[in-house]
Amino acid sequence: MSGTSPLGDPASGLELQNFAERQGRVLITTAKRLMATPLATLLTIAVIAISLALPATFFCSVISLQDVGLSWRGNTVVTVYLEQSMDDAAGAVLTQEMAAREDIRHANHISKEQAAADFAQWTGFEELLSSLDENPLPGAIVIEPAIDLSDVKAAESLAVNLLAIDGVESADMDVQWLERLNAVLRLLNTGIAIVASLLAIAVIITIGNTLRLDVQARREEIAVAQLVGASDNFVQKPFLFTGLLYGFVGGLLAALLTTLAIALLNSPVAALAAEYQSSFRLSGLGVSGFFALLASGTLLGLCGAWLTVRQHILRV
Amino acid sequence: MIRLHKLSKRYPDTGGSALSNLNMEIPSGAMGFVIGHSGAGKSSLLKLLAGIEKPSGGEINVAGFDLTQITHRELPDFRRQIGVVFQENRLLFDRSVAENVGLPLEVCHVRSADIESRVRAALEKVGLGQHFDAMPQQLSGGEQQRVSIARAVVNRPSLIIADEPTGNLDRKLAQDIMRLFWDFNRLGTTVLVATHDVDMVAEMEMPILELQDGQIVHNQFSEAVVL
Ligand SMILES: Nc1ncnc2c1ncn2[C@@H]1O[C@H](COP(=O)(O)OP(=O)(O)O)[C@@H](O)[C@H]1O
Numbered sequence: 001m002s003g004t005s006p007l008g009d010p011a012s013g014l015e016l017q018n019f020a021e022r023q024g025r026v027l028i029t030t031a032k033r034l035m036a037t038p039l040a041t042l043l044t045i046a047v048i049a050i051s052l053a054l055p056a057t058f059f060c061s062v063i064s065l066q067d068v069g070l071s072w073r074g075n076t077v078v079t080v081y082l083e084q085s086m087d088d089a090a091g092a093v094l095t096q097e098m099a100a101r102e103d104i105r106h107a108n109h110i111s112k113e114q115a116a117a118d119f120a121q122w123t124g125f126e127e128l129l130s131s132l133d134e135n136p137l138p139g140a141i142v143i144e145p146a147i148d149l150s151d152v153k154a155a156e157s158l159a160v161n162l163l164a165i166d167g168v169e170s171a172d173m174d175v176q177w178l179e180r181l182n183a184v185l186r187l188l189n190t191g192i193a194i195v196a197s198l199l200a201i202a203v204i205i206t207i208g209n210t211l212r213l214d215v216q217a218r219r220e221e222i223a224v225a226q227l228v229g230a231s232d233n234f235v236q237k238p239f240l241f242t243g244l245l246y247g248f249v250g251g252l253l254a255a256l257l258t259t260l261a262i263a264l265l266n267s268p269v270a271a272l273a274a275e276y277q278s279s280f281r282l283s284g285l286g287v288s289g290f291f292a293l294l295a296s297g298t299l300l301g302l303c304g305a306w307l308t309v310r311q312h313i314l315r316v
Numbered sequence: 317m318i319r320l321h322k323l324s325k326r327y328p329d330t331g332g333s334a335l336s337n338l339n340m341e342i343p344s345g346a347m348g349f350v351i352g353h354s355g356a357g358k359s360s361l362l363k364l365l366a367g368i369e370k371p372s373g374g375e376i377n378v379a380g381f382d383l384t385q386i387t388h389r390e391l392p393d394f395r396r397q398i399g400v401v402f403q404e405n406r407l408l409f410d411r412s413v414a415e416n417v418g419l420p421l422e423v424c425h426v427r428s429a430d431i432e433s434r435v436r437a438a439l440e441k442v443g444l445g446q447h448f449d450a451m452p453q454q455l456s457g458g459e460q461q462r463v464s465i466a467r468a469v470v471n472r473p474s475l476i477i478a479d480e481p482t483g484n485l486d487r488k489l490a491q492d493i494m495r496l497f498w499d500f501n502r503l504g505t506t507v508l509v510a511t512h513d514v515d516m517v518a519e520m521e522m523p524i525l526e527l528q529d530g531q532i533v534h535n536q537f538s539e540a541v542v543l
């Protein structure tokens with residue numbers, strides 16, 4: 001039959017070229033059709049772009065915060081506060097004992113005097129301290145553990161061990177702060193995943209609905225094509241390409257919107273970070289994020305189109 | 317080319333039989349008419365022959381395809397073997413004449429250069445060579461029907477099925493269209509035309525199949541086969 005050639009035929013190269021040419025032709029026809037109704041097309045693409053940009057922006061923000069948590073982990077220390085009654089000499093001895101332990105890499109003694117000086121510097125209550133007869137601040141030992149404090153079990157057993165030592169009043173682990181951050185980030189991540197899933201469904205529904213109307217408008221064209229021997233594949237292709245184009249362009253626009261949103265957010269973020277002597281900024285999509293967004297858009301577009309076309313074309 | 321055995325068709329929503337117990341055979345290369353009053357079952361028979369409707373019972377064989385067994389996937393292959401012309405020509409009015417005629421070639425992936433030359437040839441045959449780039453709405457009713465005939469023959473089908481192709485046309489145009497079908501028949505294509513225009517059928521001196529209330533009351537094809 002026309003259009004097919006036996007395997008090994010020298011014309012098979014031509015067949016491939018013919019195939020590529022056909023896909024290109026359908027794609028161009030589809031693009032032209034979409035551009036013939038610019039407003040309707042733009043609205044559909046805008047809905048898709050916003051649905052993708054919203055979770056993408058949140059996701060970029062959470063990733064940035066996660067990076068903060070990760071960089072913190074490197075210099076996590078435990079501050080062990082000594083009993084008020086322990087003097088500096090005993091504190092120094094205890095520091096050396098701690099430094100010798102296997103689960104501690106480094107221990108640094110902070111004398112009562114230094115604690116008072118630090119306190120005065122941090123709070124500005126110099127007079128308050130000097131008005132007292134005796135230095136009320138305890139000595140402390142700042143410990144760099146040899147274990148990974150993000151491992152909650154290990155961190156807890158270290159805390160128990162430290163508190164069991166004579167003369168130790170309390171142990172303050174910065175890791176608790178990190179744990180809380182991580183818990184909040186996990187919560188945010190789950191929230192974003194839920195919002196993103198819902199919006200993905202919204203994209204599929206939007207594209208599905210647009211294409212359903214499109215299929216209805218082209219009912220006669222589909223019927224006639226089928227009467228003259230069009231396969232399902234042939235009839236579906238323009239609609240699948242339409243979904244693909246919607247999704248792809250929607251993804252592109254979403255990347256633009258996300259970049260814009262992060263740029264807008266970053267100026268208040270910079271101001272806030274400056275309050276904490278931090279140069280923290282939200283990071284953008286990056287190359288992989290850009291392609292991930294583009295791929296999600298395209299895939300969702302194709303998916304929405306496929307589901308609709310399956311449902312409506314075969315019934316024509 | 318066509319073989320019916322105890323073929324029947326019932327539409328679920330009307331209950332009554334549109335066709336019942338049809339037995340007949342039409343040989344390859346024949347040309348003839350299906351006649352009968354409105355409601356006799358002509359369109360139903362042609363829709364069954366074109367694979368547009370499914371039979372309710374019996375056997376139907378067209379161009380080597382068993383249409384009682386045919387699957388959705390095989391249907392396009394069958395449709396590419398036959399050319400169908402409708403009373404309401406069913407042209408696509410947002411496409412040019414050439415694109416309409418080229419559609420049967422496009423759906424079976426003929427290369428665009430070949431499509432163009434074959435569409436030109438088909439339009440020449442129906443006398444519309446000069447309207448290649450026109451839009452269908454720029455043409456008269458008779459010309460539009462000839463475009464739909466060009467679309468039906470462009471893929472060189474072995475069977476042409478036409479359901480009242482001249483129903484909307486005046487006498488002279490109707491004769492032109494019939495002559496066109498005859499031309500294709502002389503090139504070897506089997507042609508079956510449904511009409512209620514008995515006068516025209518009489519002029520053509522060709523075998524007829526007459527339907528009445530869904531049954532064959534007169535079959536000159538079988539006489540031809542016997543000969
Ligand atoms: N799609 C349909 N659904 C229900 N009944 C139909 C349908 N098509 C035709 N019929 C019925 O089948 C009978 C034959 O109709 P048809 O084949 O159109 O006859 P003709 O073409 O000879 O006028 C009529 O009684 C008609 O009402």
Ligand SMILES: [Mg+2]
Pocket residue numbers: 358359360
């Ligand atoms: Mg009819």
